[in-house]
Amino acid sequence: MDPRPTAGASGHPGFNTRAIHAGQEPDSLTGSVAVPIYQTSTYKQDGVGGLRGGYEYSRSANPTRTALEECLAALEGGARGLAFASGLAAEDTLFRAICVPGDHVLLPDDAYGGTFRLVARVLARWGLEYTPVAMHEPAAVAAAMRPNTKLVWVETPTNPLLNIADVAALAEIAHAQQAKLVVDNTFASPYLQQPLALGADAVVHSTTKYLGGHSDVVGGAVITADPELGGEIAFHQNAMGAISGPFDAWLVLRGIKTLGVRMDRHCDNAERIVEFLSSHPAVSRVLYPGLTSHPNHSVAKGQMRRFGGMISFRHRGGEEAALKVCGLTSVFTLGESLGGVESLIEHPGRMTHASVAGSPLEVPADLIRLSVGIEDIADLIADLTTALA
Numbered sequence: 434m435d436p437r438p439t440a441g442a443s444g445h446p447g448f449n450t451r452a453i454h455a456g457q458e459p460d461s462l463t464g465s466v467a468v469p470i471y472q473t474s475t476y477k478q479d480g481v482g483g484l485r486g487g488y489e490y491s492r493s494a495n496p497t498r499t500a501l502e503e504c505l506a507a508l509e510g511g512a513r514g515l516a517f518a519s520g521l522a523a524e525d526t527l528f529r530a531i532c533v534p535g536d537h538v539l540l541p542d543d544a545y546g547g548t549f550r551l552v553a554r555v556l557a558r559w560g561l562e563y564t565p566v567a568m569h570e571p572a573a574v575a576a577a578m579r580p581n582t583k584l585v586w587v588e589t590p591t592n593p594l595l596n597i598a599d600v601a602a603l604a605e606i607a608h609a610q611q612a613k614l615v616v617d618n619t620f621a622s623p624y625l626q627q628p629l630a631l632g633a634d635a636v637v638h639s640t641t642k643y644l645g646g647h648s649d650v651v652g653g654a655v656i657t658a659d660p661e662l663g664g665e666i667a668f669h670q671n672a673m674g675a676i677s678g679p680f681d682a683w684l685v686l687r688g689i690k691t692l693g694v695r696m697d698r699h700c701d702n703a704e705r706i707v708e709f710l711s712s713h714p715a716v717s718r719v720l721y722p723g724l725t726s727h728p729n730h731s732v733a734k735g736q737m738r739r740f741g742g743m744i745s746f747r748h749r750g751g752e753e754a755a756l757k758v759c760g761l762t763s764v765f766t767l768g769e770s771l772g773g774v775e776s777l778i779e780h781p782g783r784m785t786h787a788s789v790a791g792s793p794l795e796v797p798a799d800l801i802r803l804s805v806g807i808e809d810i811a812d813l814i815a816d817l818t819t820a821l822a
């Protein structure tokens with residue numbers, strides 16, 4: 434089922450081994466196997482400037498956050514990982530580290546609503562120019578590049594339309610004009626897709642989602658391919674201050690240990706639900722990159738291990754019917770967010786994507802989005818059967 438192995442024994446630890454051990458040596462003082470939560474703001478110096486282990490103040494660095502940052506870098510195959518207070522804090526810091534006022538960025542025309550809002554309503558006021566573009570069409574991206582384009586922002590799969598962008602092709606387009614390619618890898622997680630290996634310069638995560646995985650923490654991350662860009666973002670992280678606190682960092686680190694097994698179960702369950710929805714009379718269309726009918730299935734197959742736990746579908750009965758379904762499930766919880774162990778259902782047009790209504794990013798009103806959890810598949814299918822009846 435899984436076309437690519439996660440493990441490579443000879444010298445390079447496999448994905449799951451890195452998830453459990455990277456950055457997480459047992460504590461040198463006590464042998465504690467779990468990384469301690471260093472709930473401290475400051476550190477005793479042995480004489481002025483005499484730092485033990487380089488720590489002086491927890492906005493600049495904290496050992497629990499360092500463990501998470503090293504683990505994130507190891508999972509994405511990057512030079513540097515940085516952990517933030519939220520996905521959007523990570524994004525804001527990254528945009529300001531790469532761009533200056535007057536620069537131009539390209540965004541997916543179905544970008545995560547919060548990303549679009551950050552760019553269109555906050556960074557635009559600061560002087561950033563932007564163009565939404567269909568990232569799944571490389572020719573459209575090449576045509577939208579301007580001399581001042583500094584950054585191409587990609588999501589794949591996208592939220593909530595599950596479009597797939599060809600990361601390697603976009604890296605080539607961006608680099609031809611010395612622009613950086615950044616991939617928001619939140620939907621796939623590093624277990625399913627590793628954009629840096631495909632040519633991206635940086636990866637962004639809302640660790641709130643699959644990396645944390647238990648709907649109990651809000652966090653974000655940036656991982657860079659090269660140490661220089663990593664250093665630039667680290668400077669901005671310290672200067673802007675939107676860091677992950679030690680307890681939040683610890684929760685994400687704990688979630689990451691089971692990322693591989695969780696993702697496999699998310700994918701198993703999603704595949705069964707896609708099958709169920711595809712033959713359901715109330716469903717006019719299922720959006721899932723694993724379907725051979727998906728317009729970019731072959732690209733997805735080339736760059737993803739499996740196709741993830743997110744599914745969107747359109748209801749034949751239009752908006753009213755879609756809203757009704759969202760209110761009739763009982764195992765699927767009606768709620769925003771995604772990527773946790775529990776299944777969620779939502780209506781993007783009225784919920785996660787309400788802020789883009791009337792913009793080029795508006796989503797169809799009959800669309801329902803599922804974040805498929807890791808409950809028993811029979812219960813999930815029974816729940817959808819009832820809600821769609």
Ligand SMILES: *Cc1c(COP(=O)(O)O)cnc(C)c1O
Binds near residue numbers: 588
């Ligand atoms: C949730 C999400 C974000 C924003 O992350 P927060 O942790 O909520 O700030 C960004 N991108 C995608 C794809 C998301 O799903």
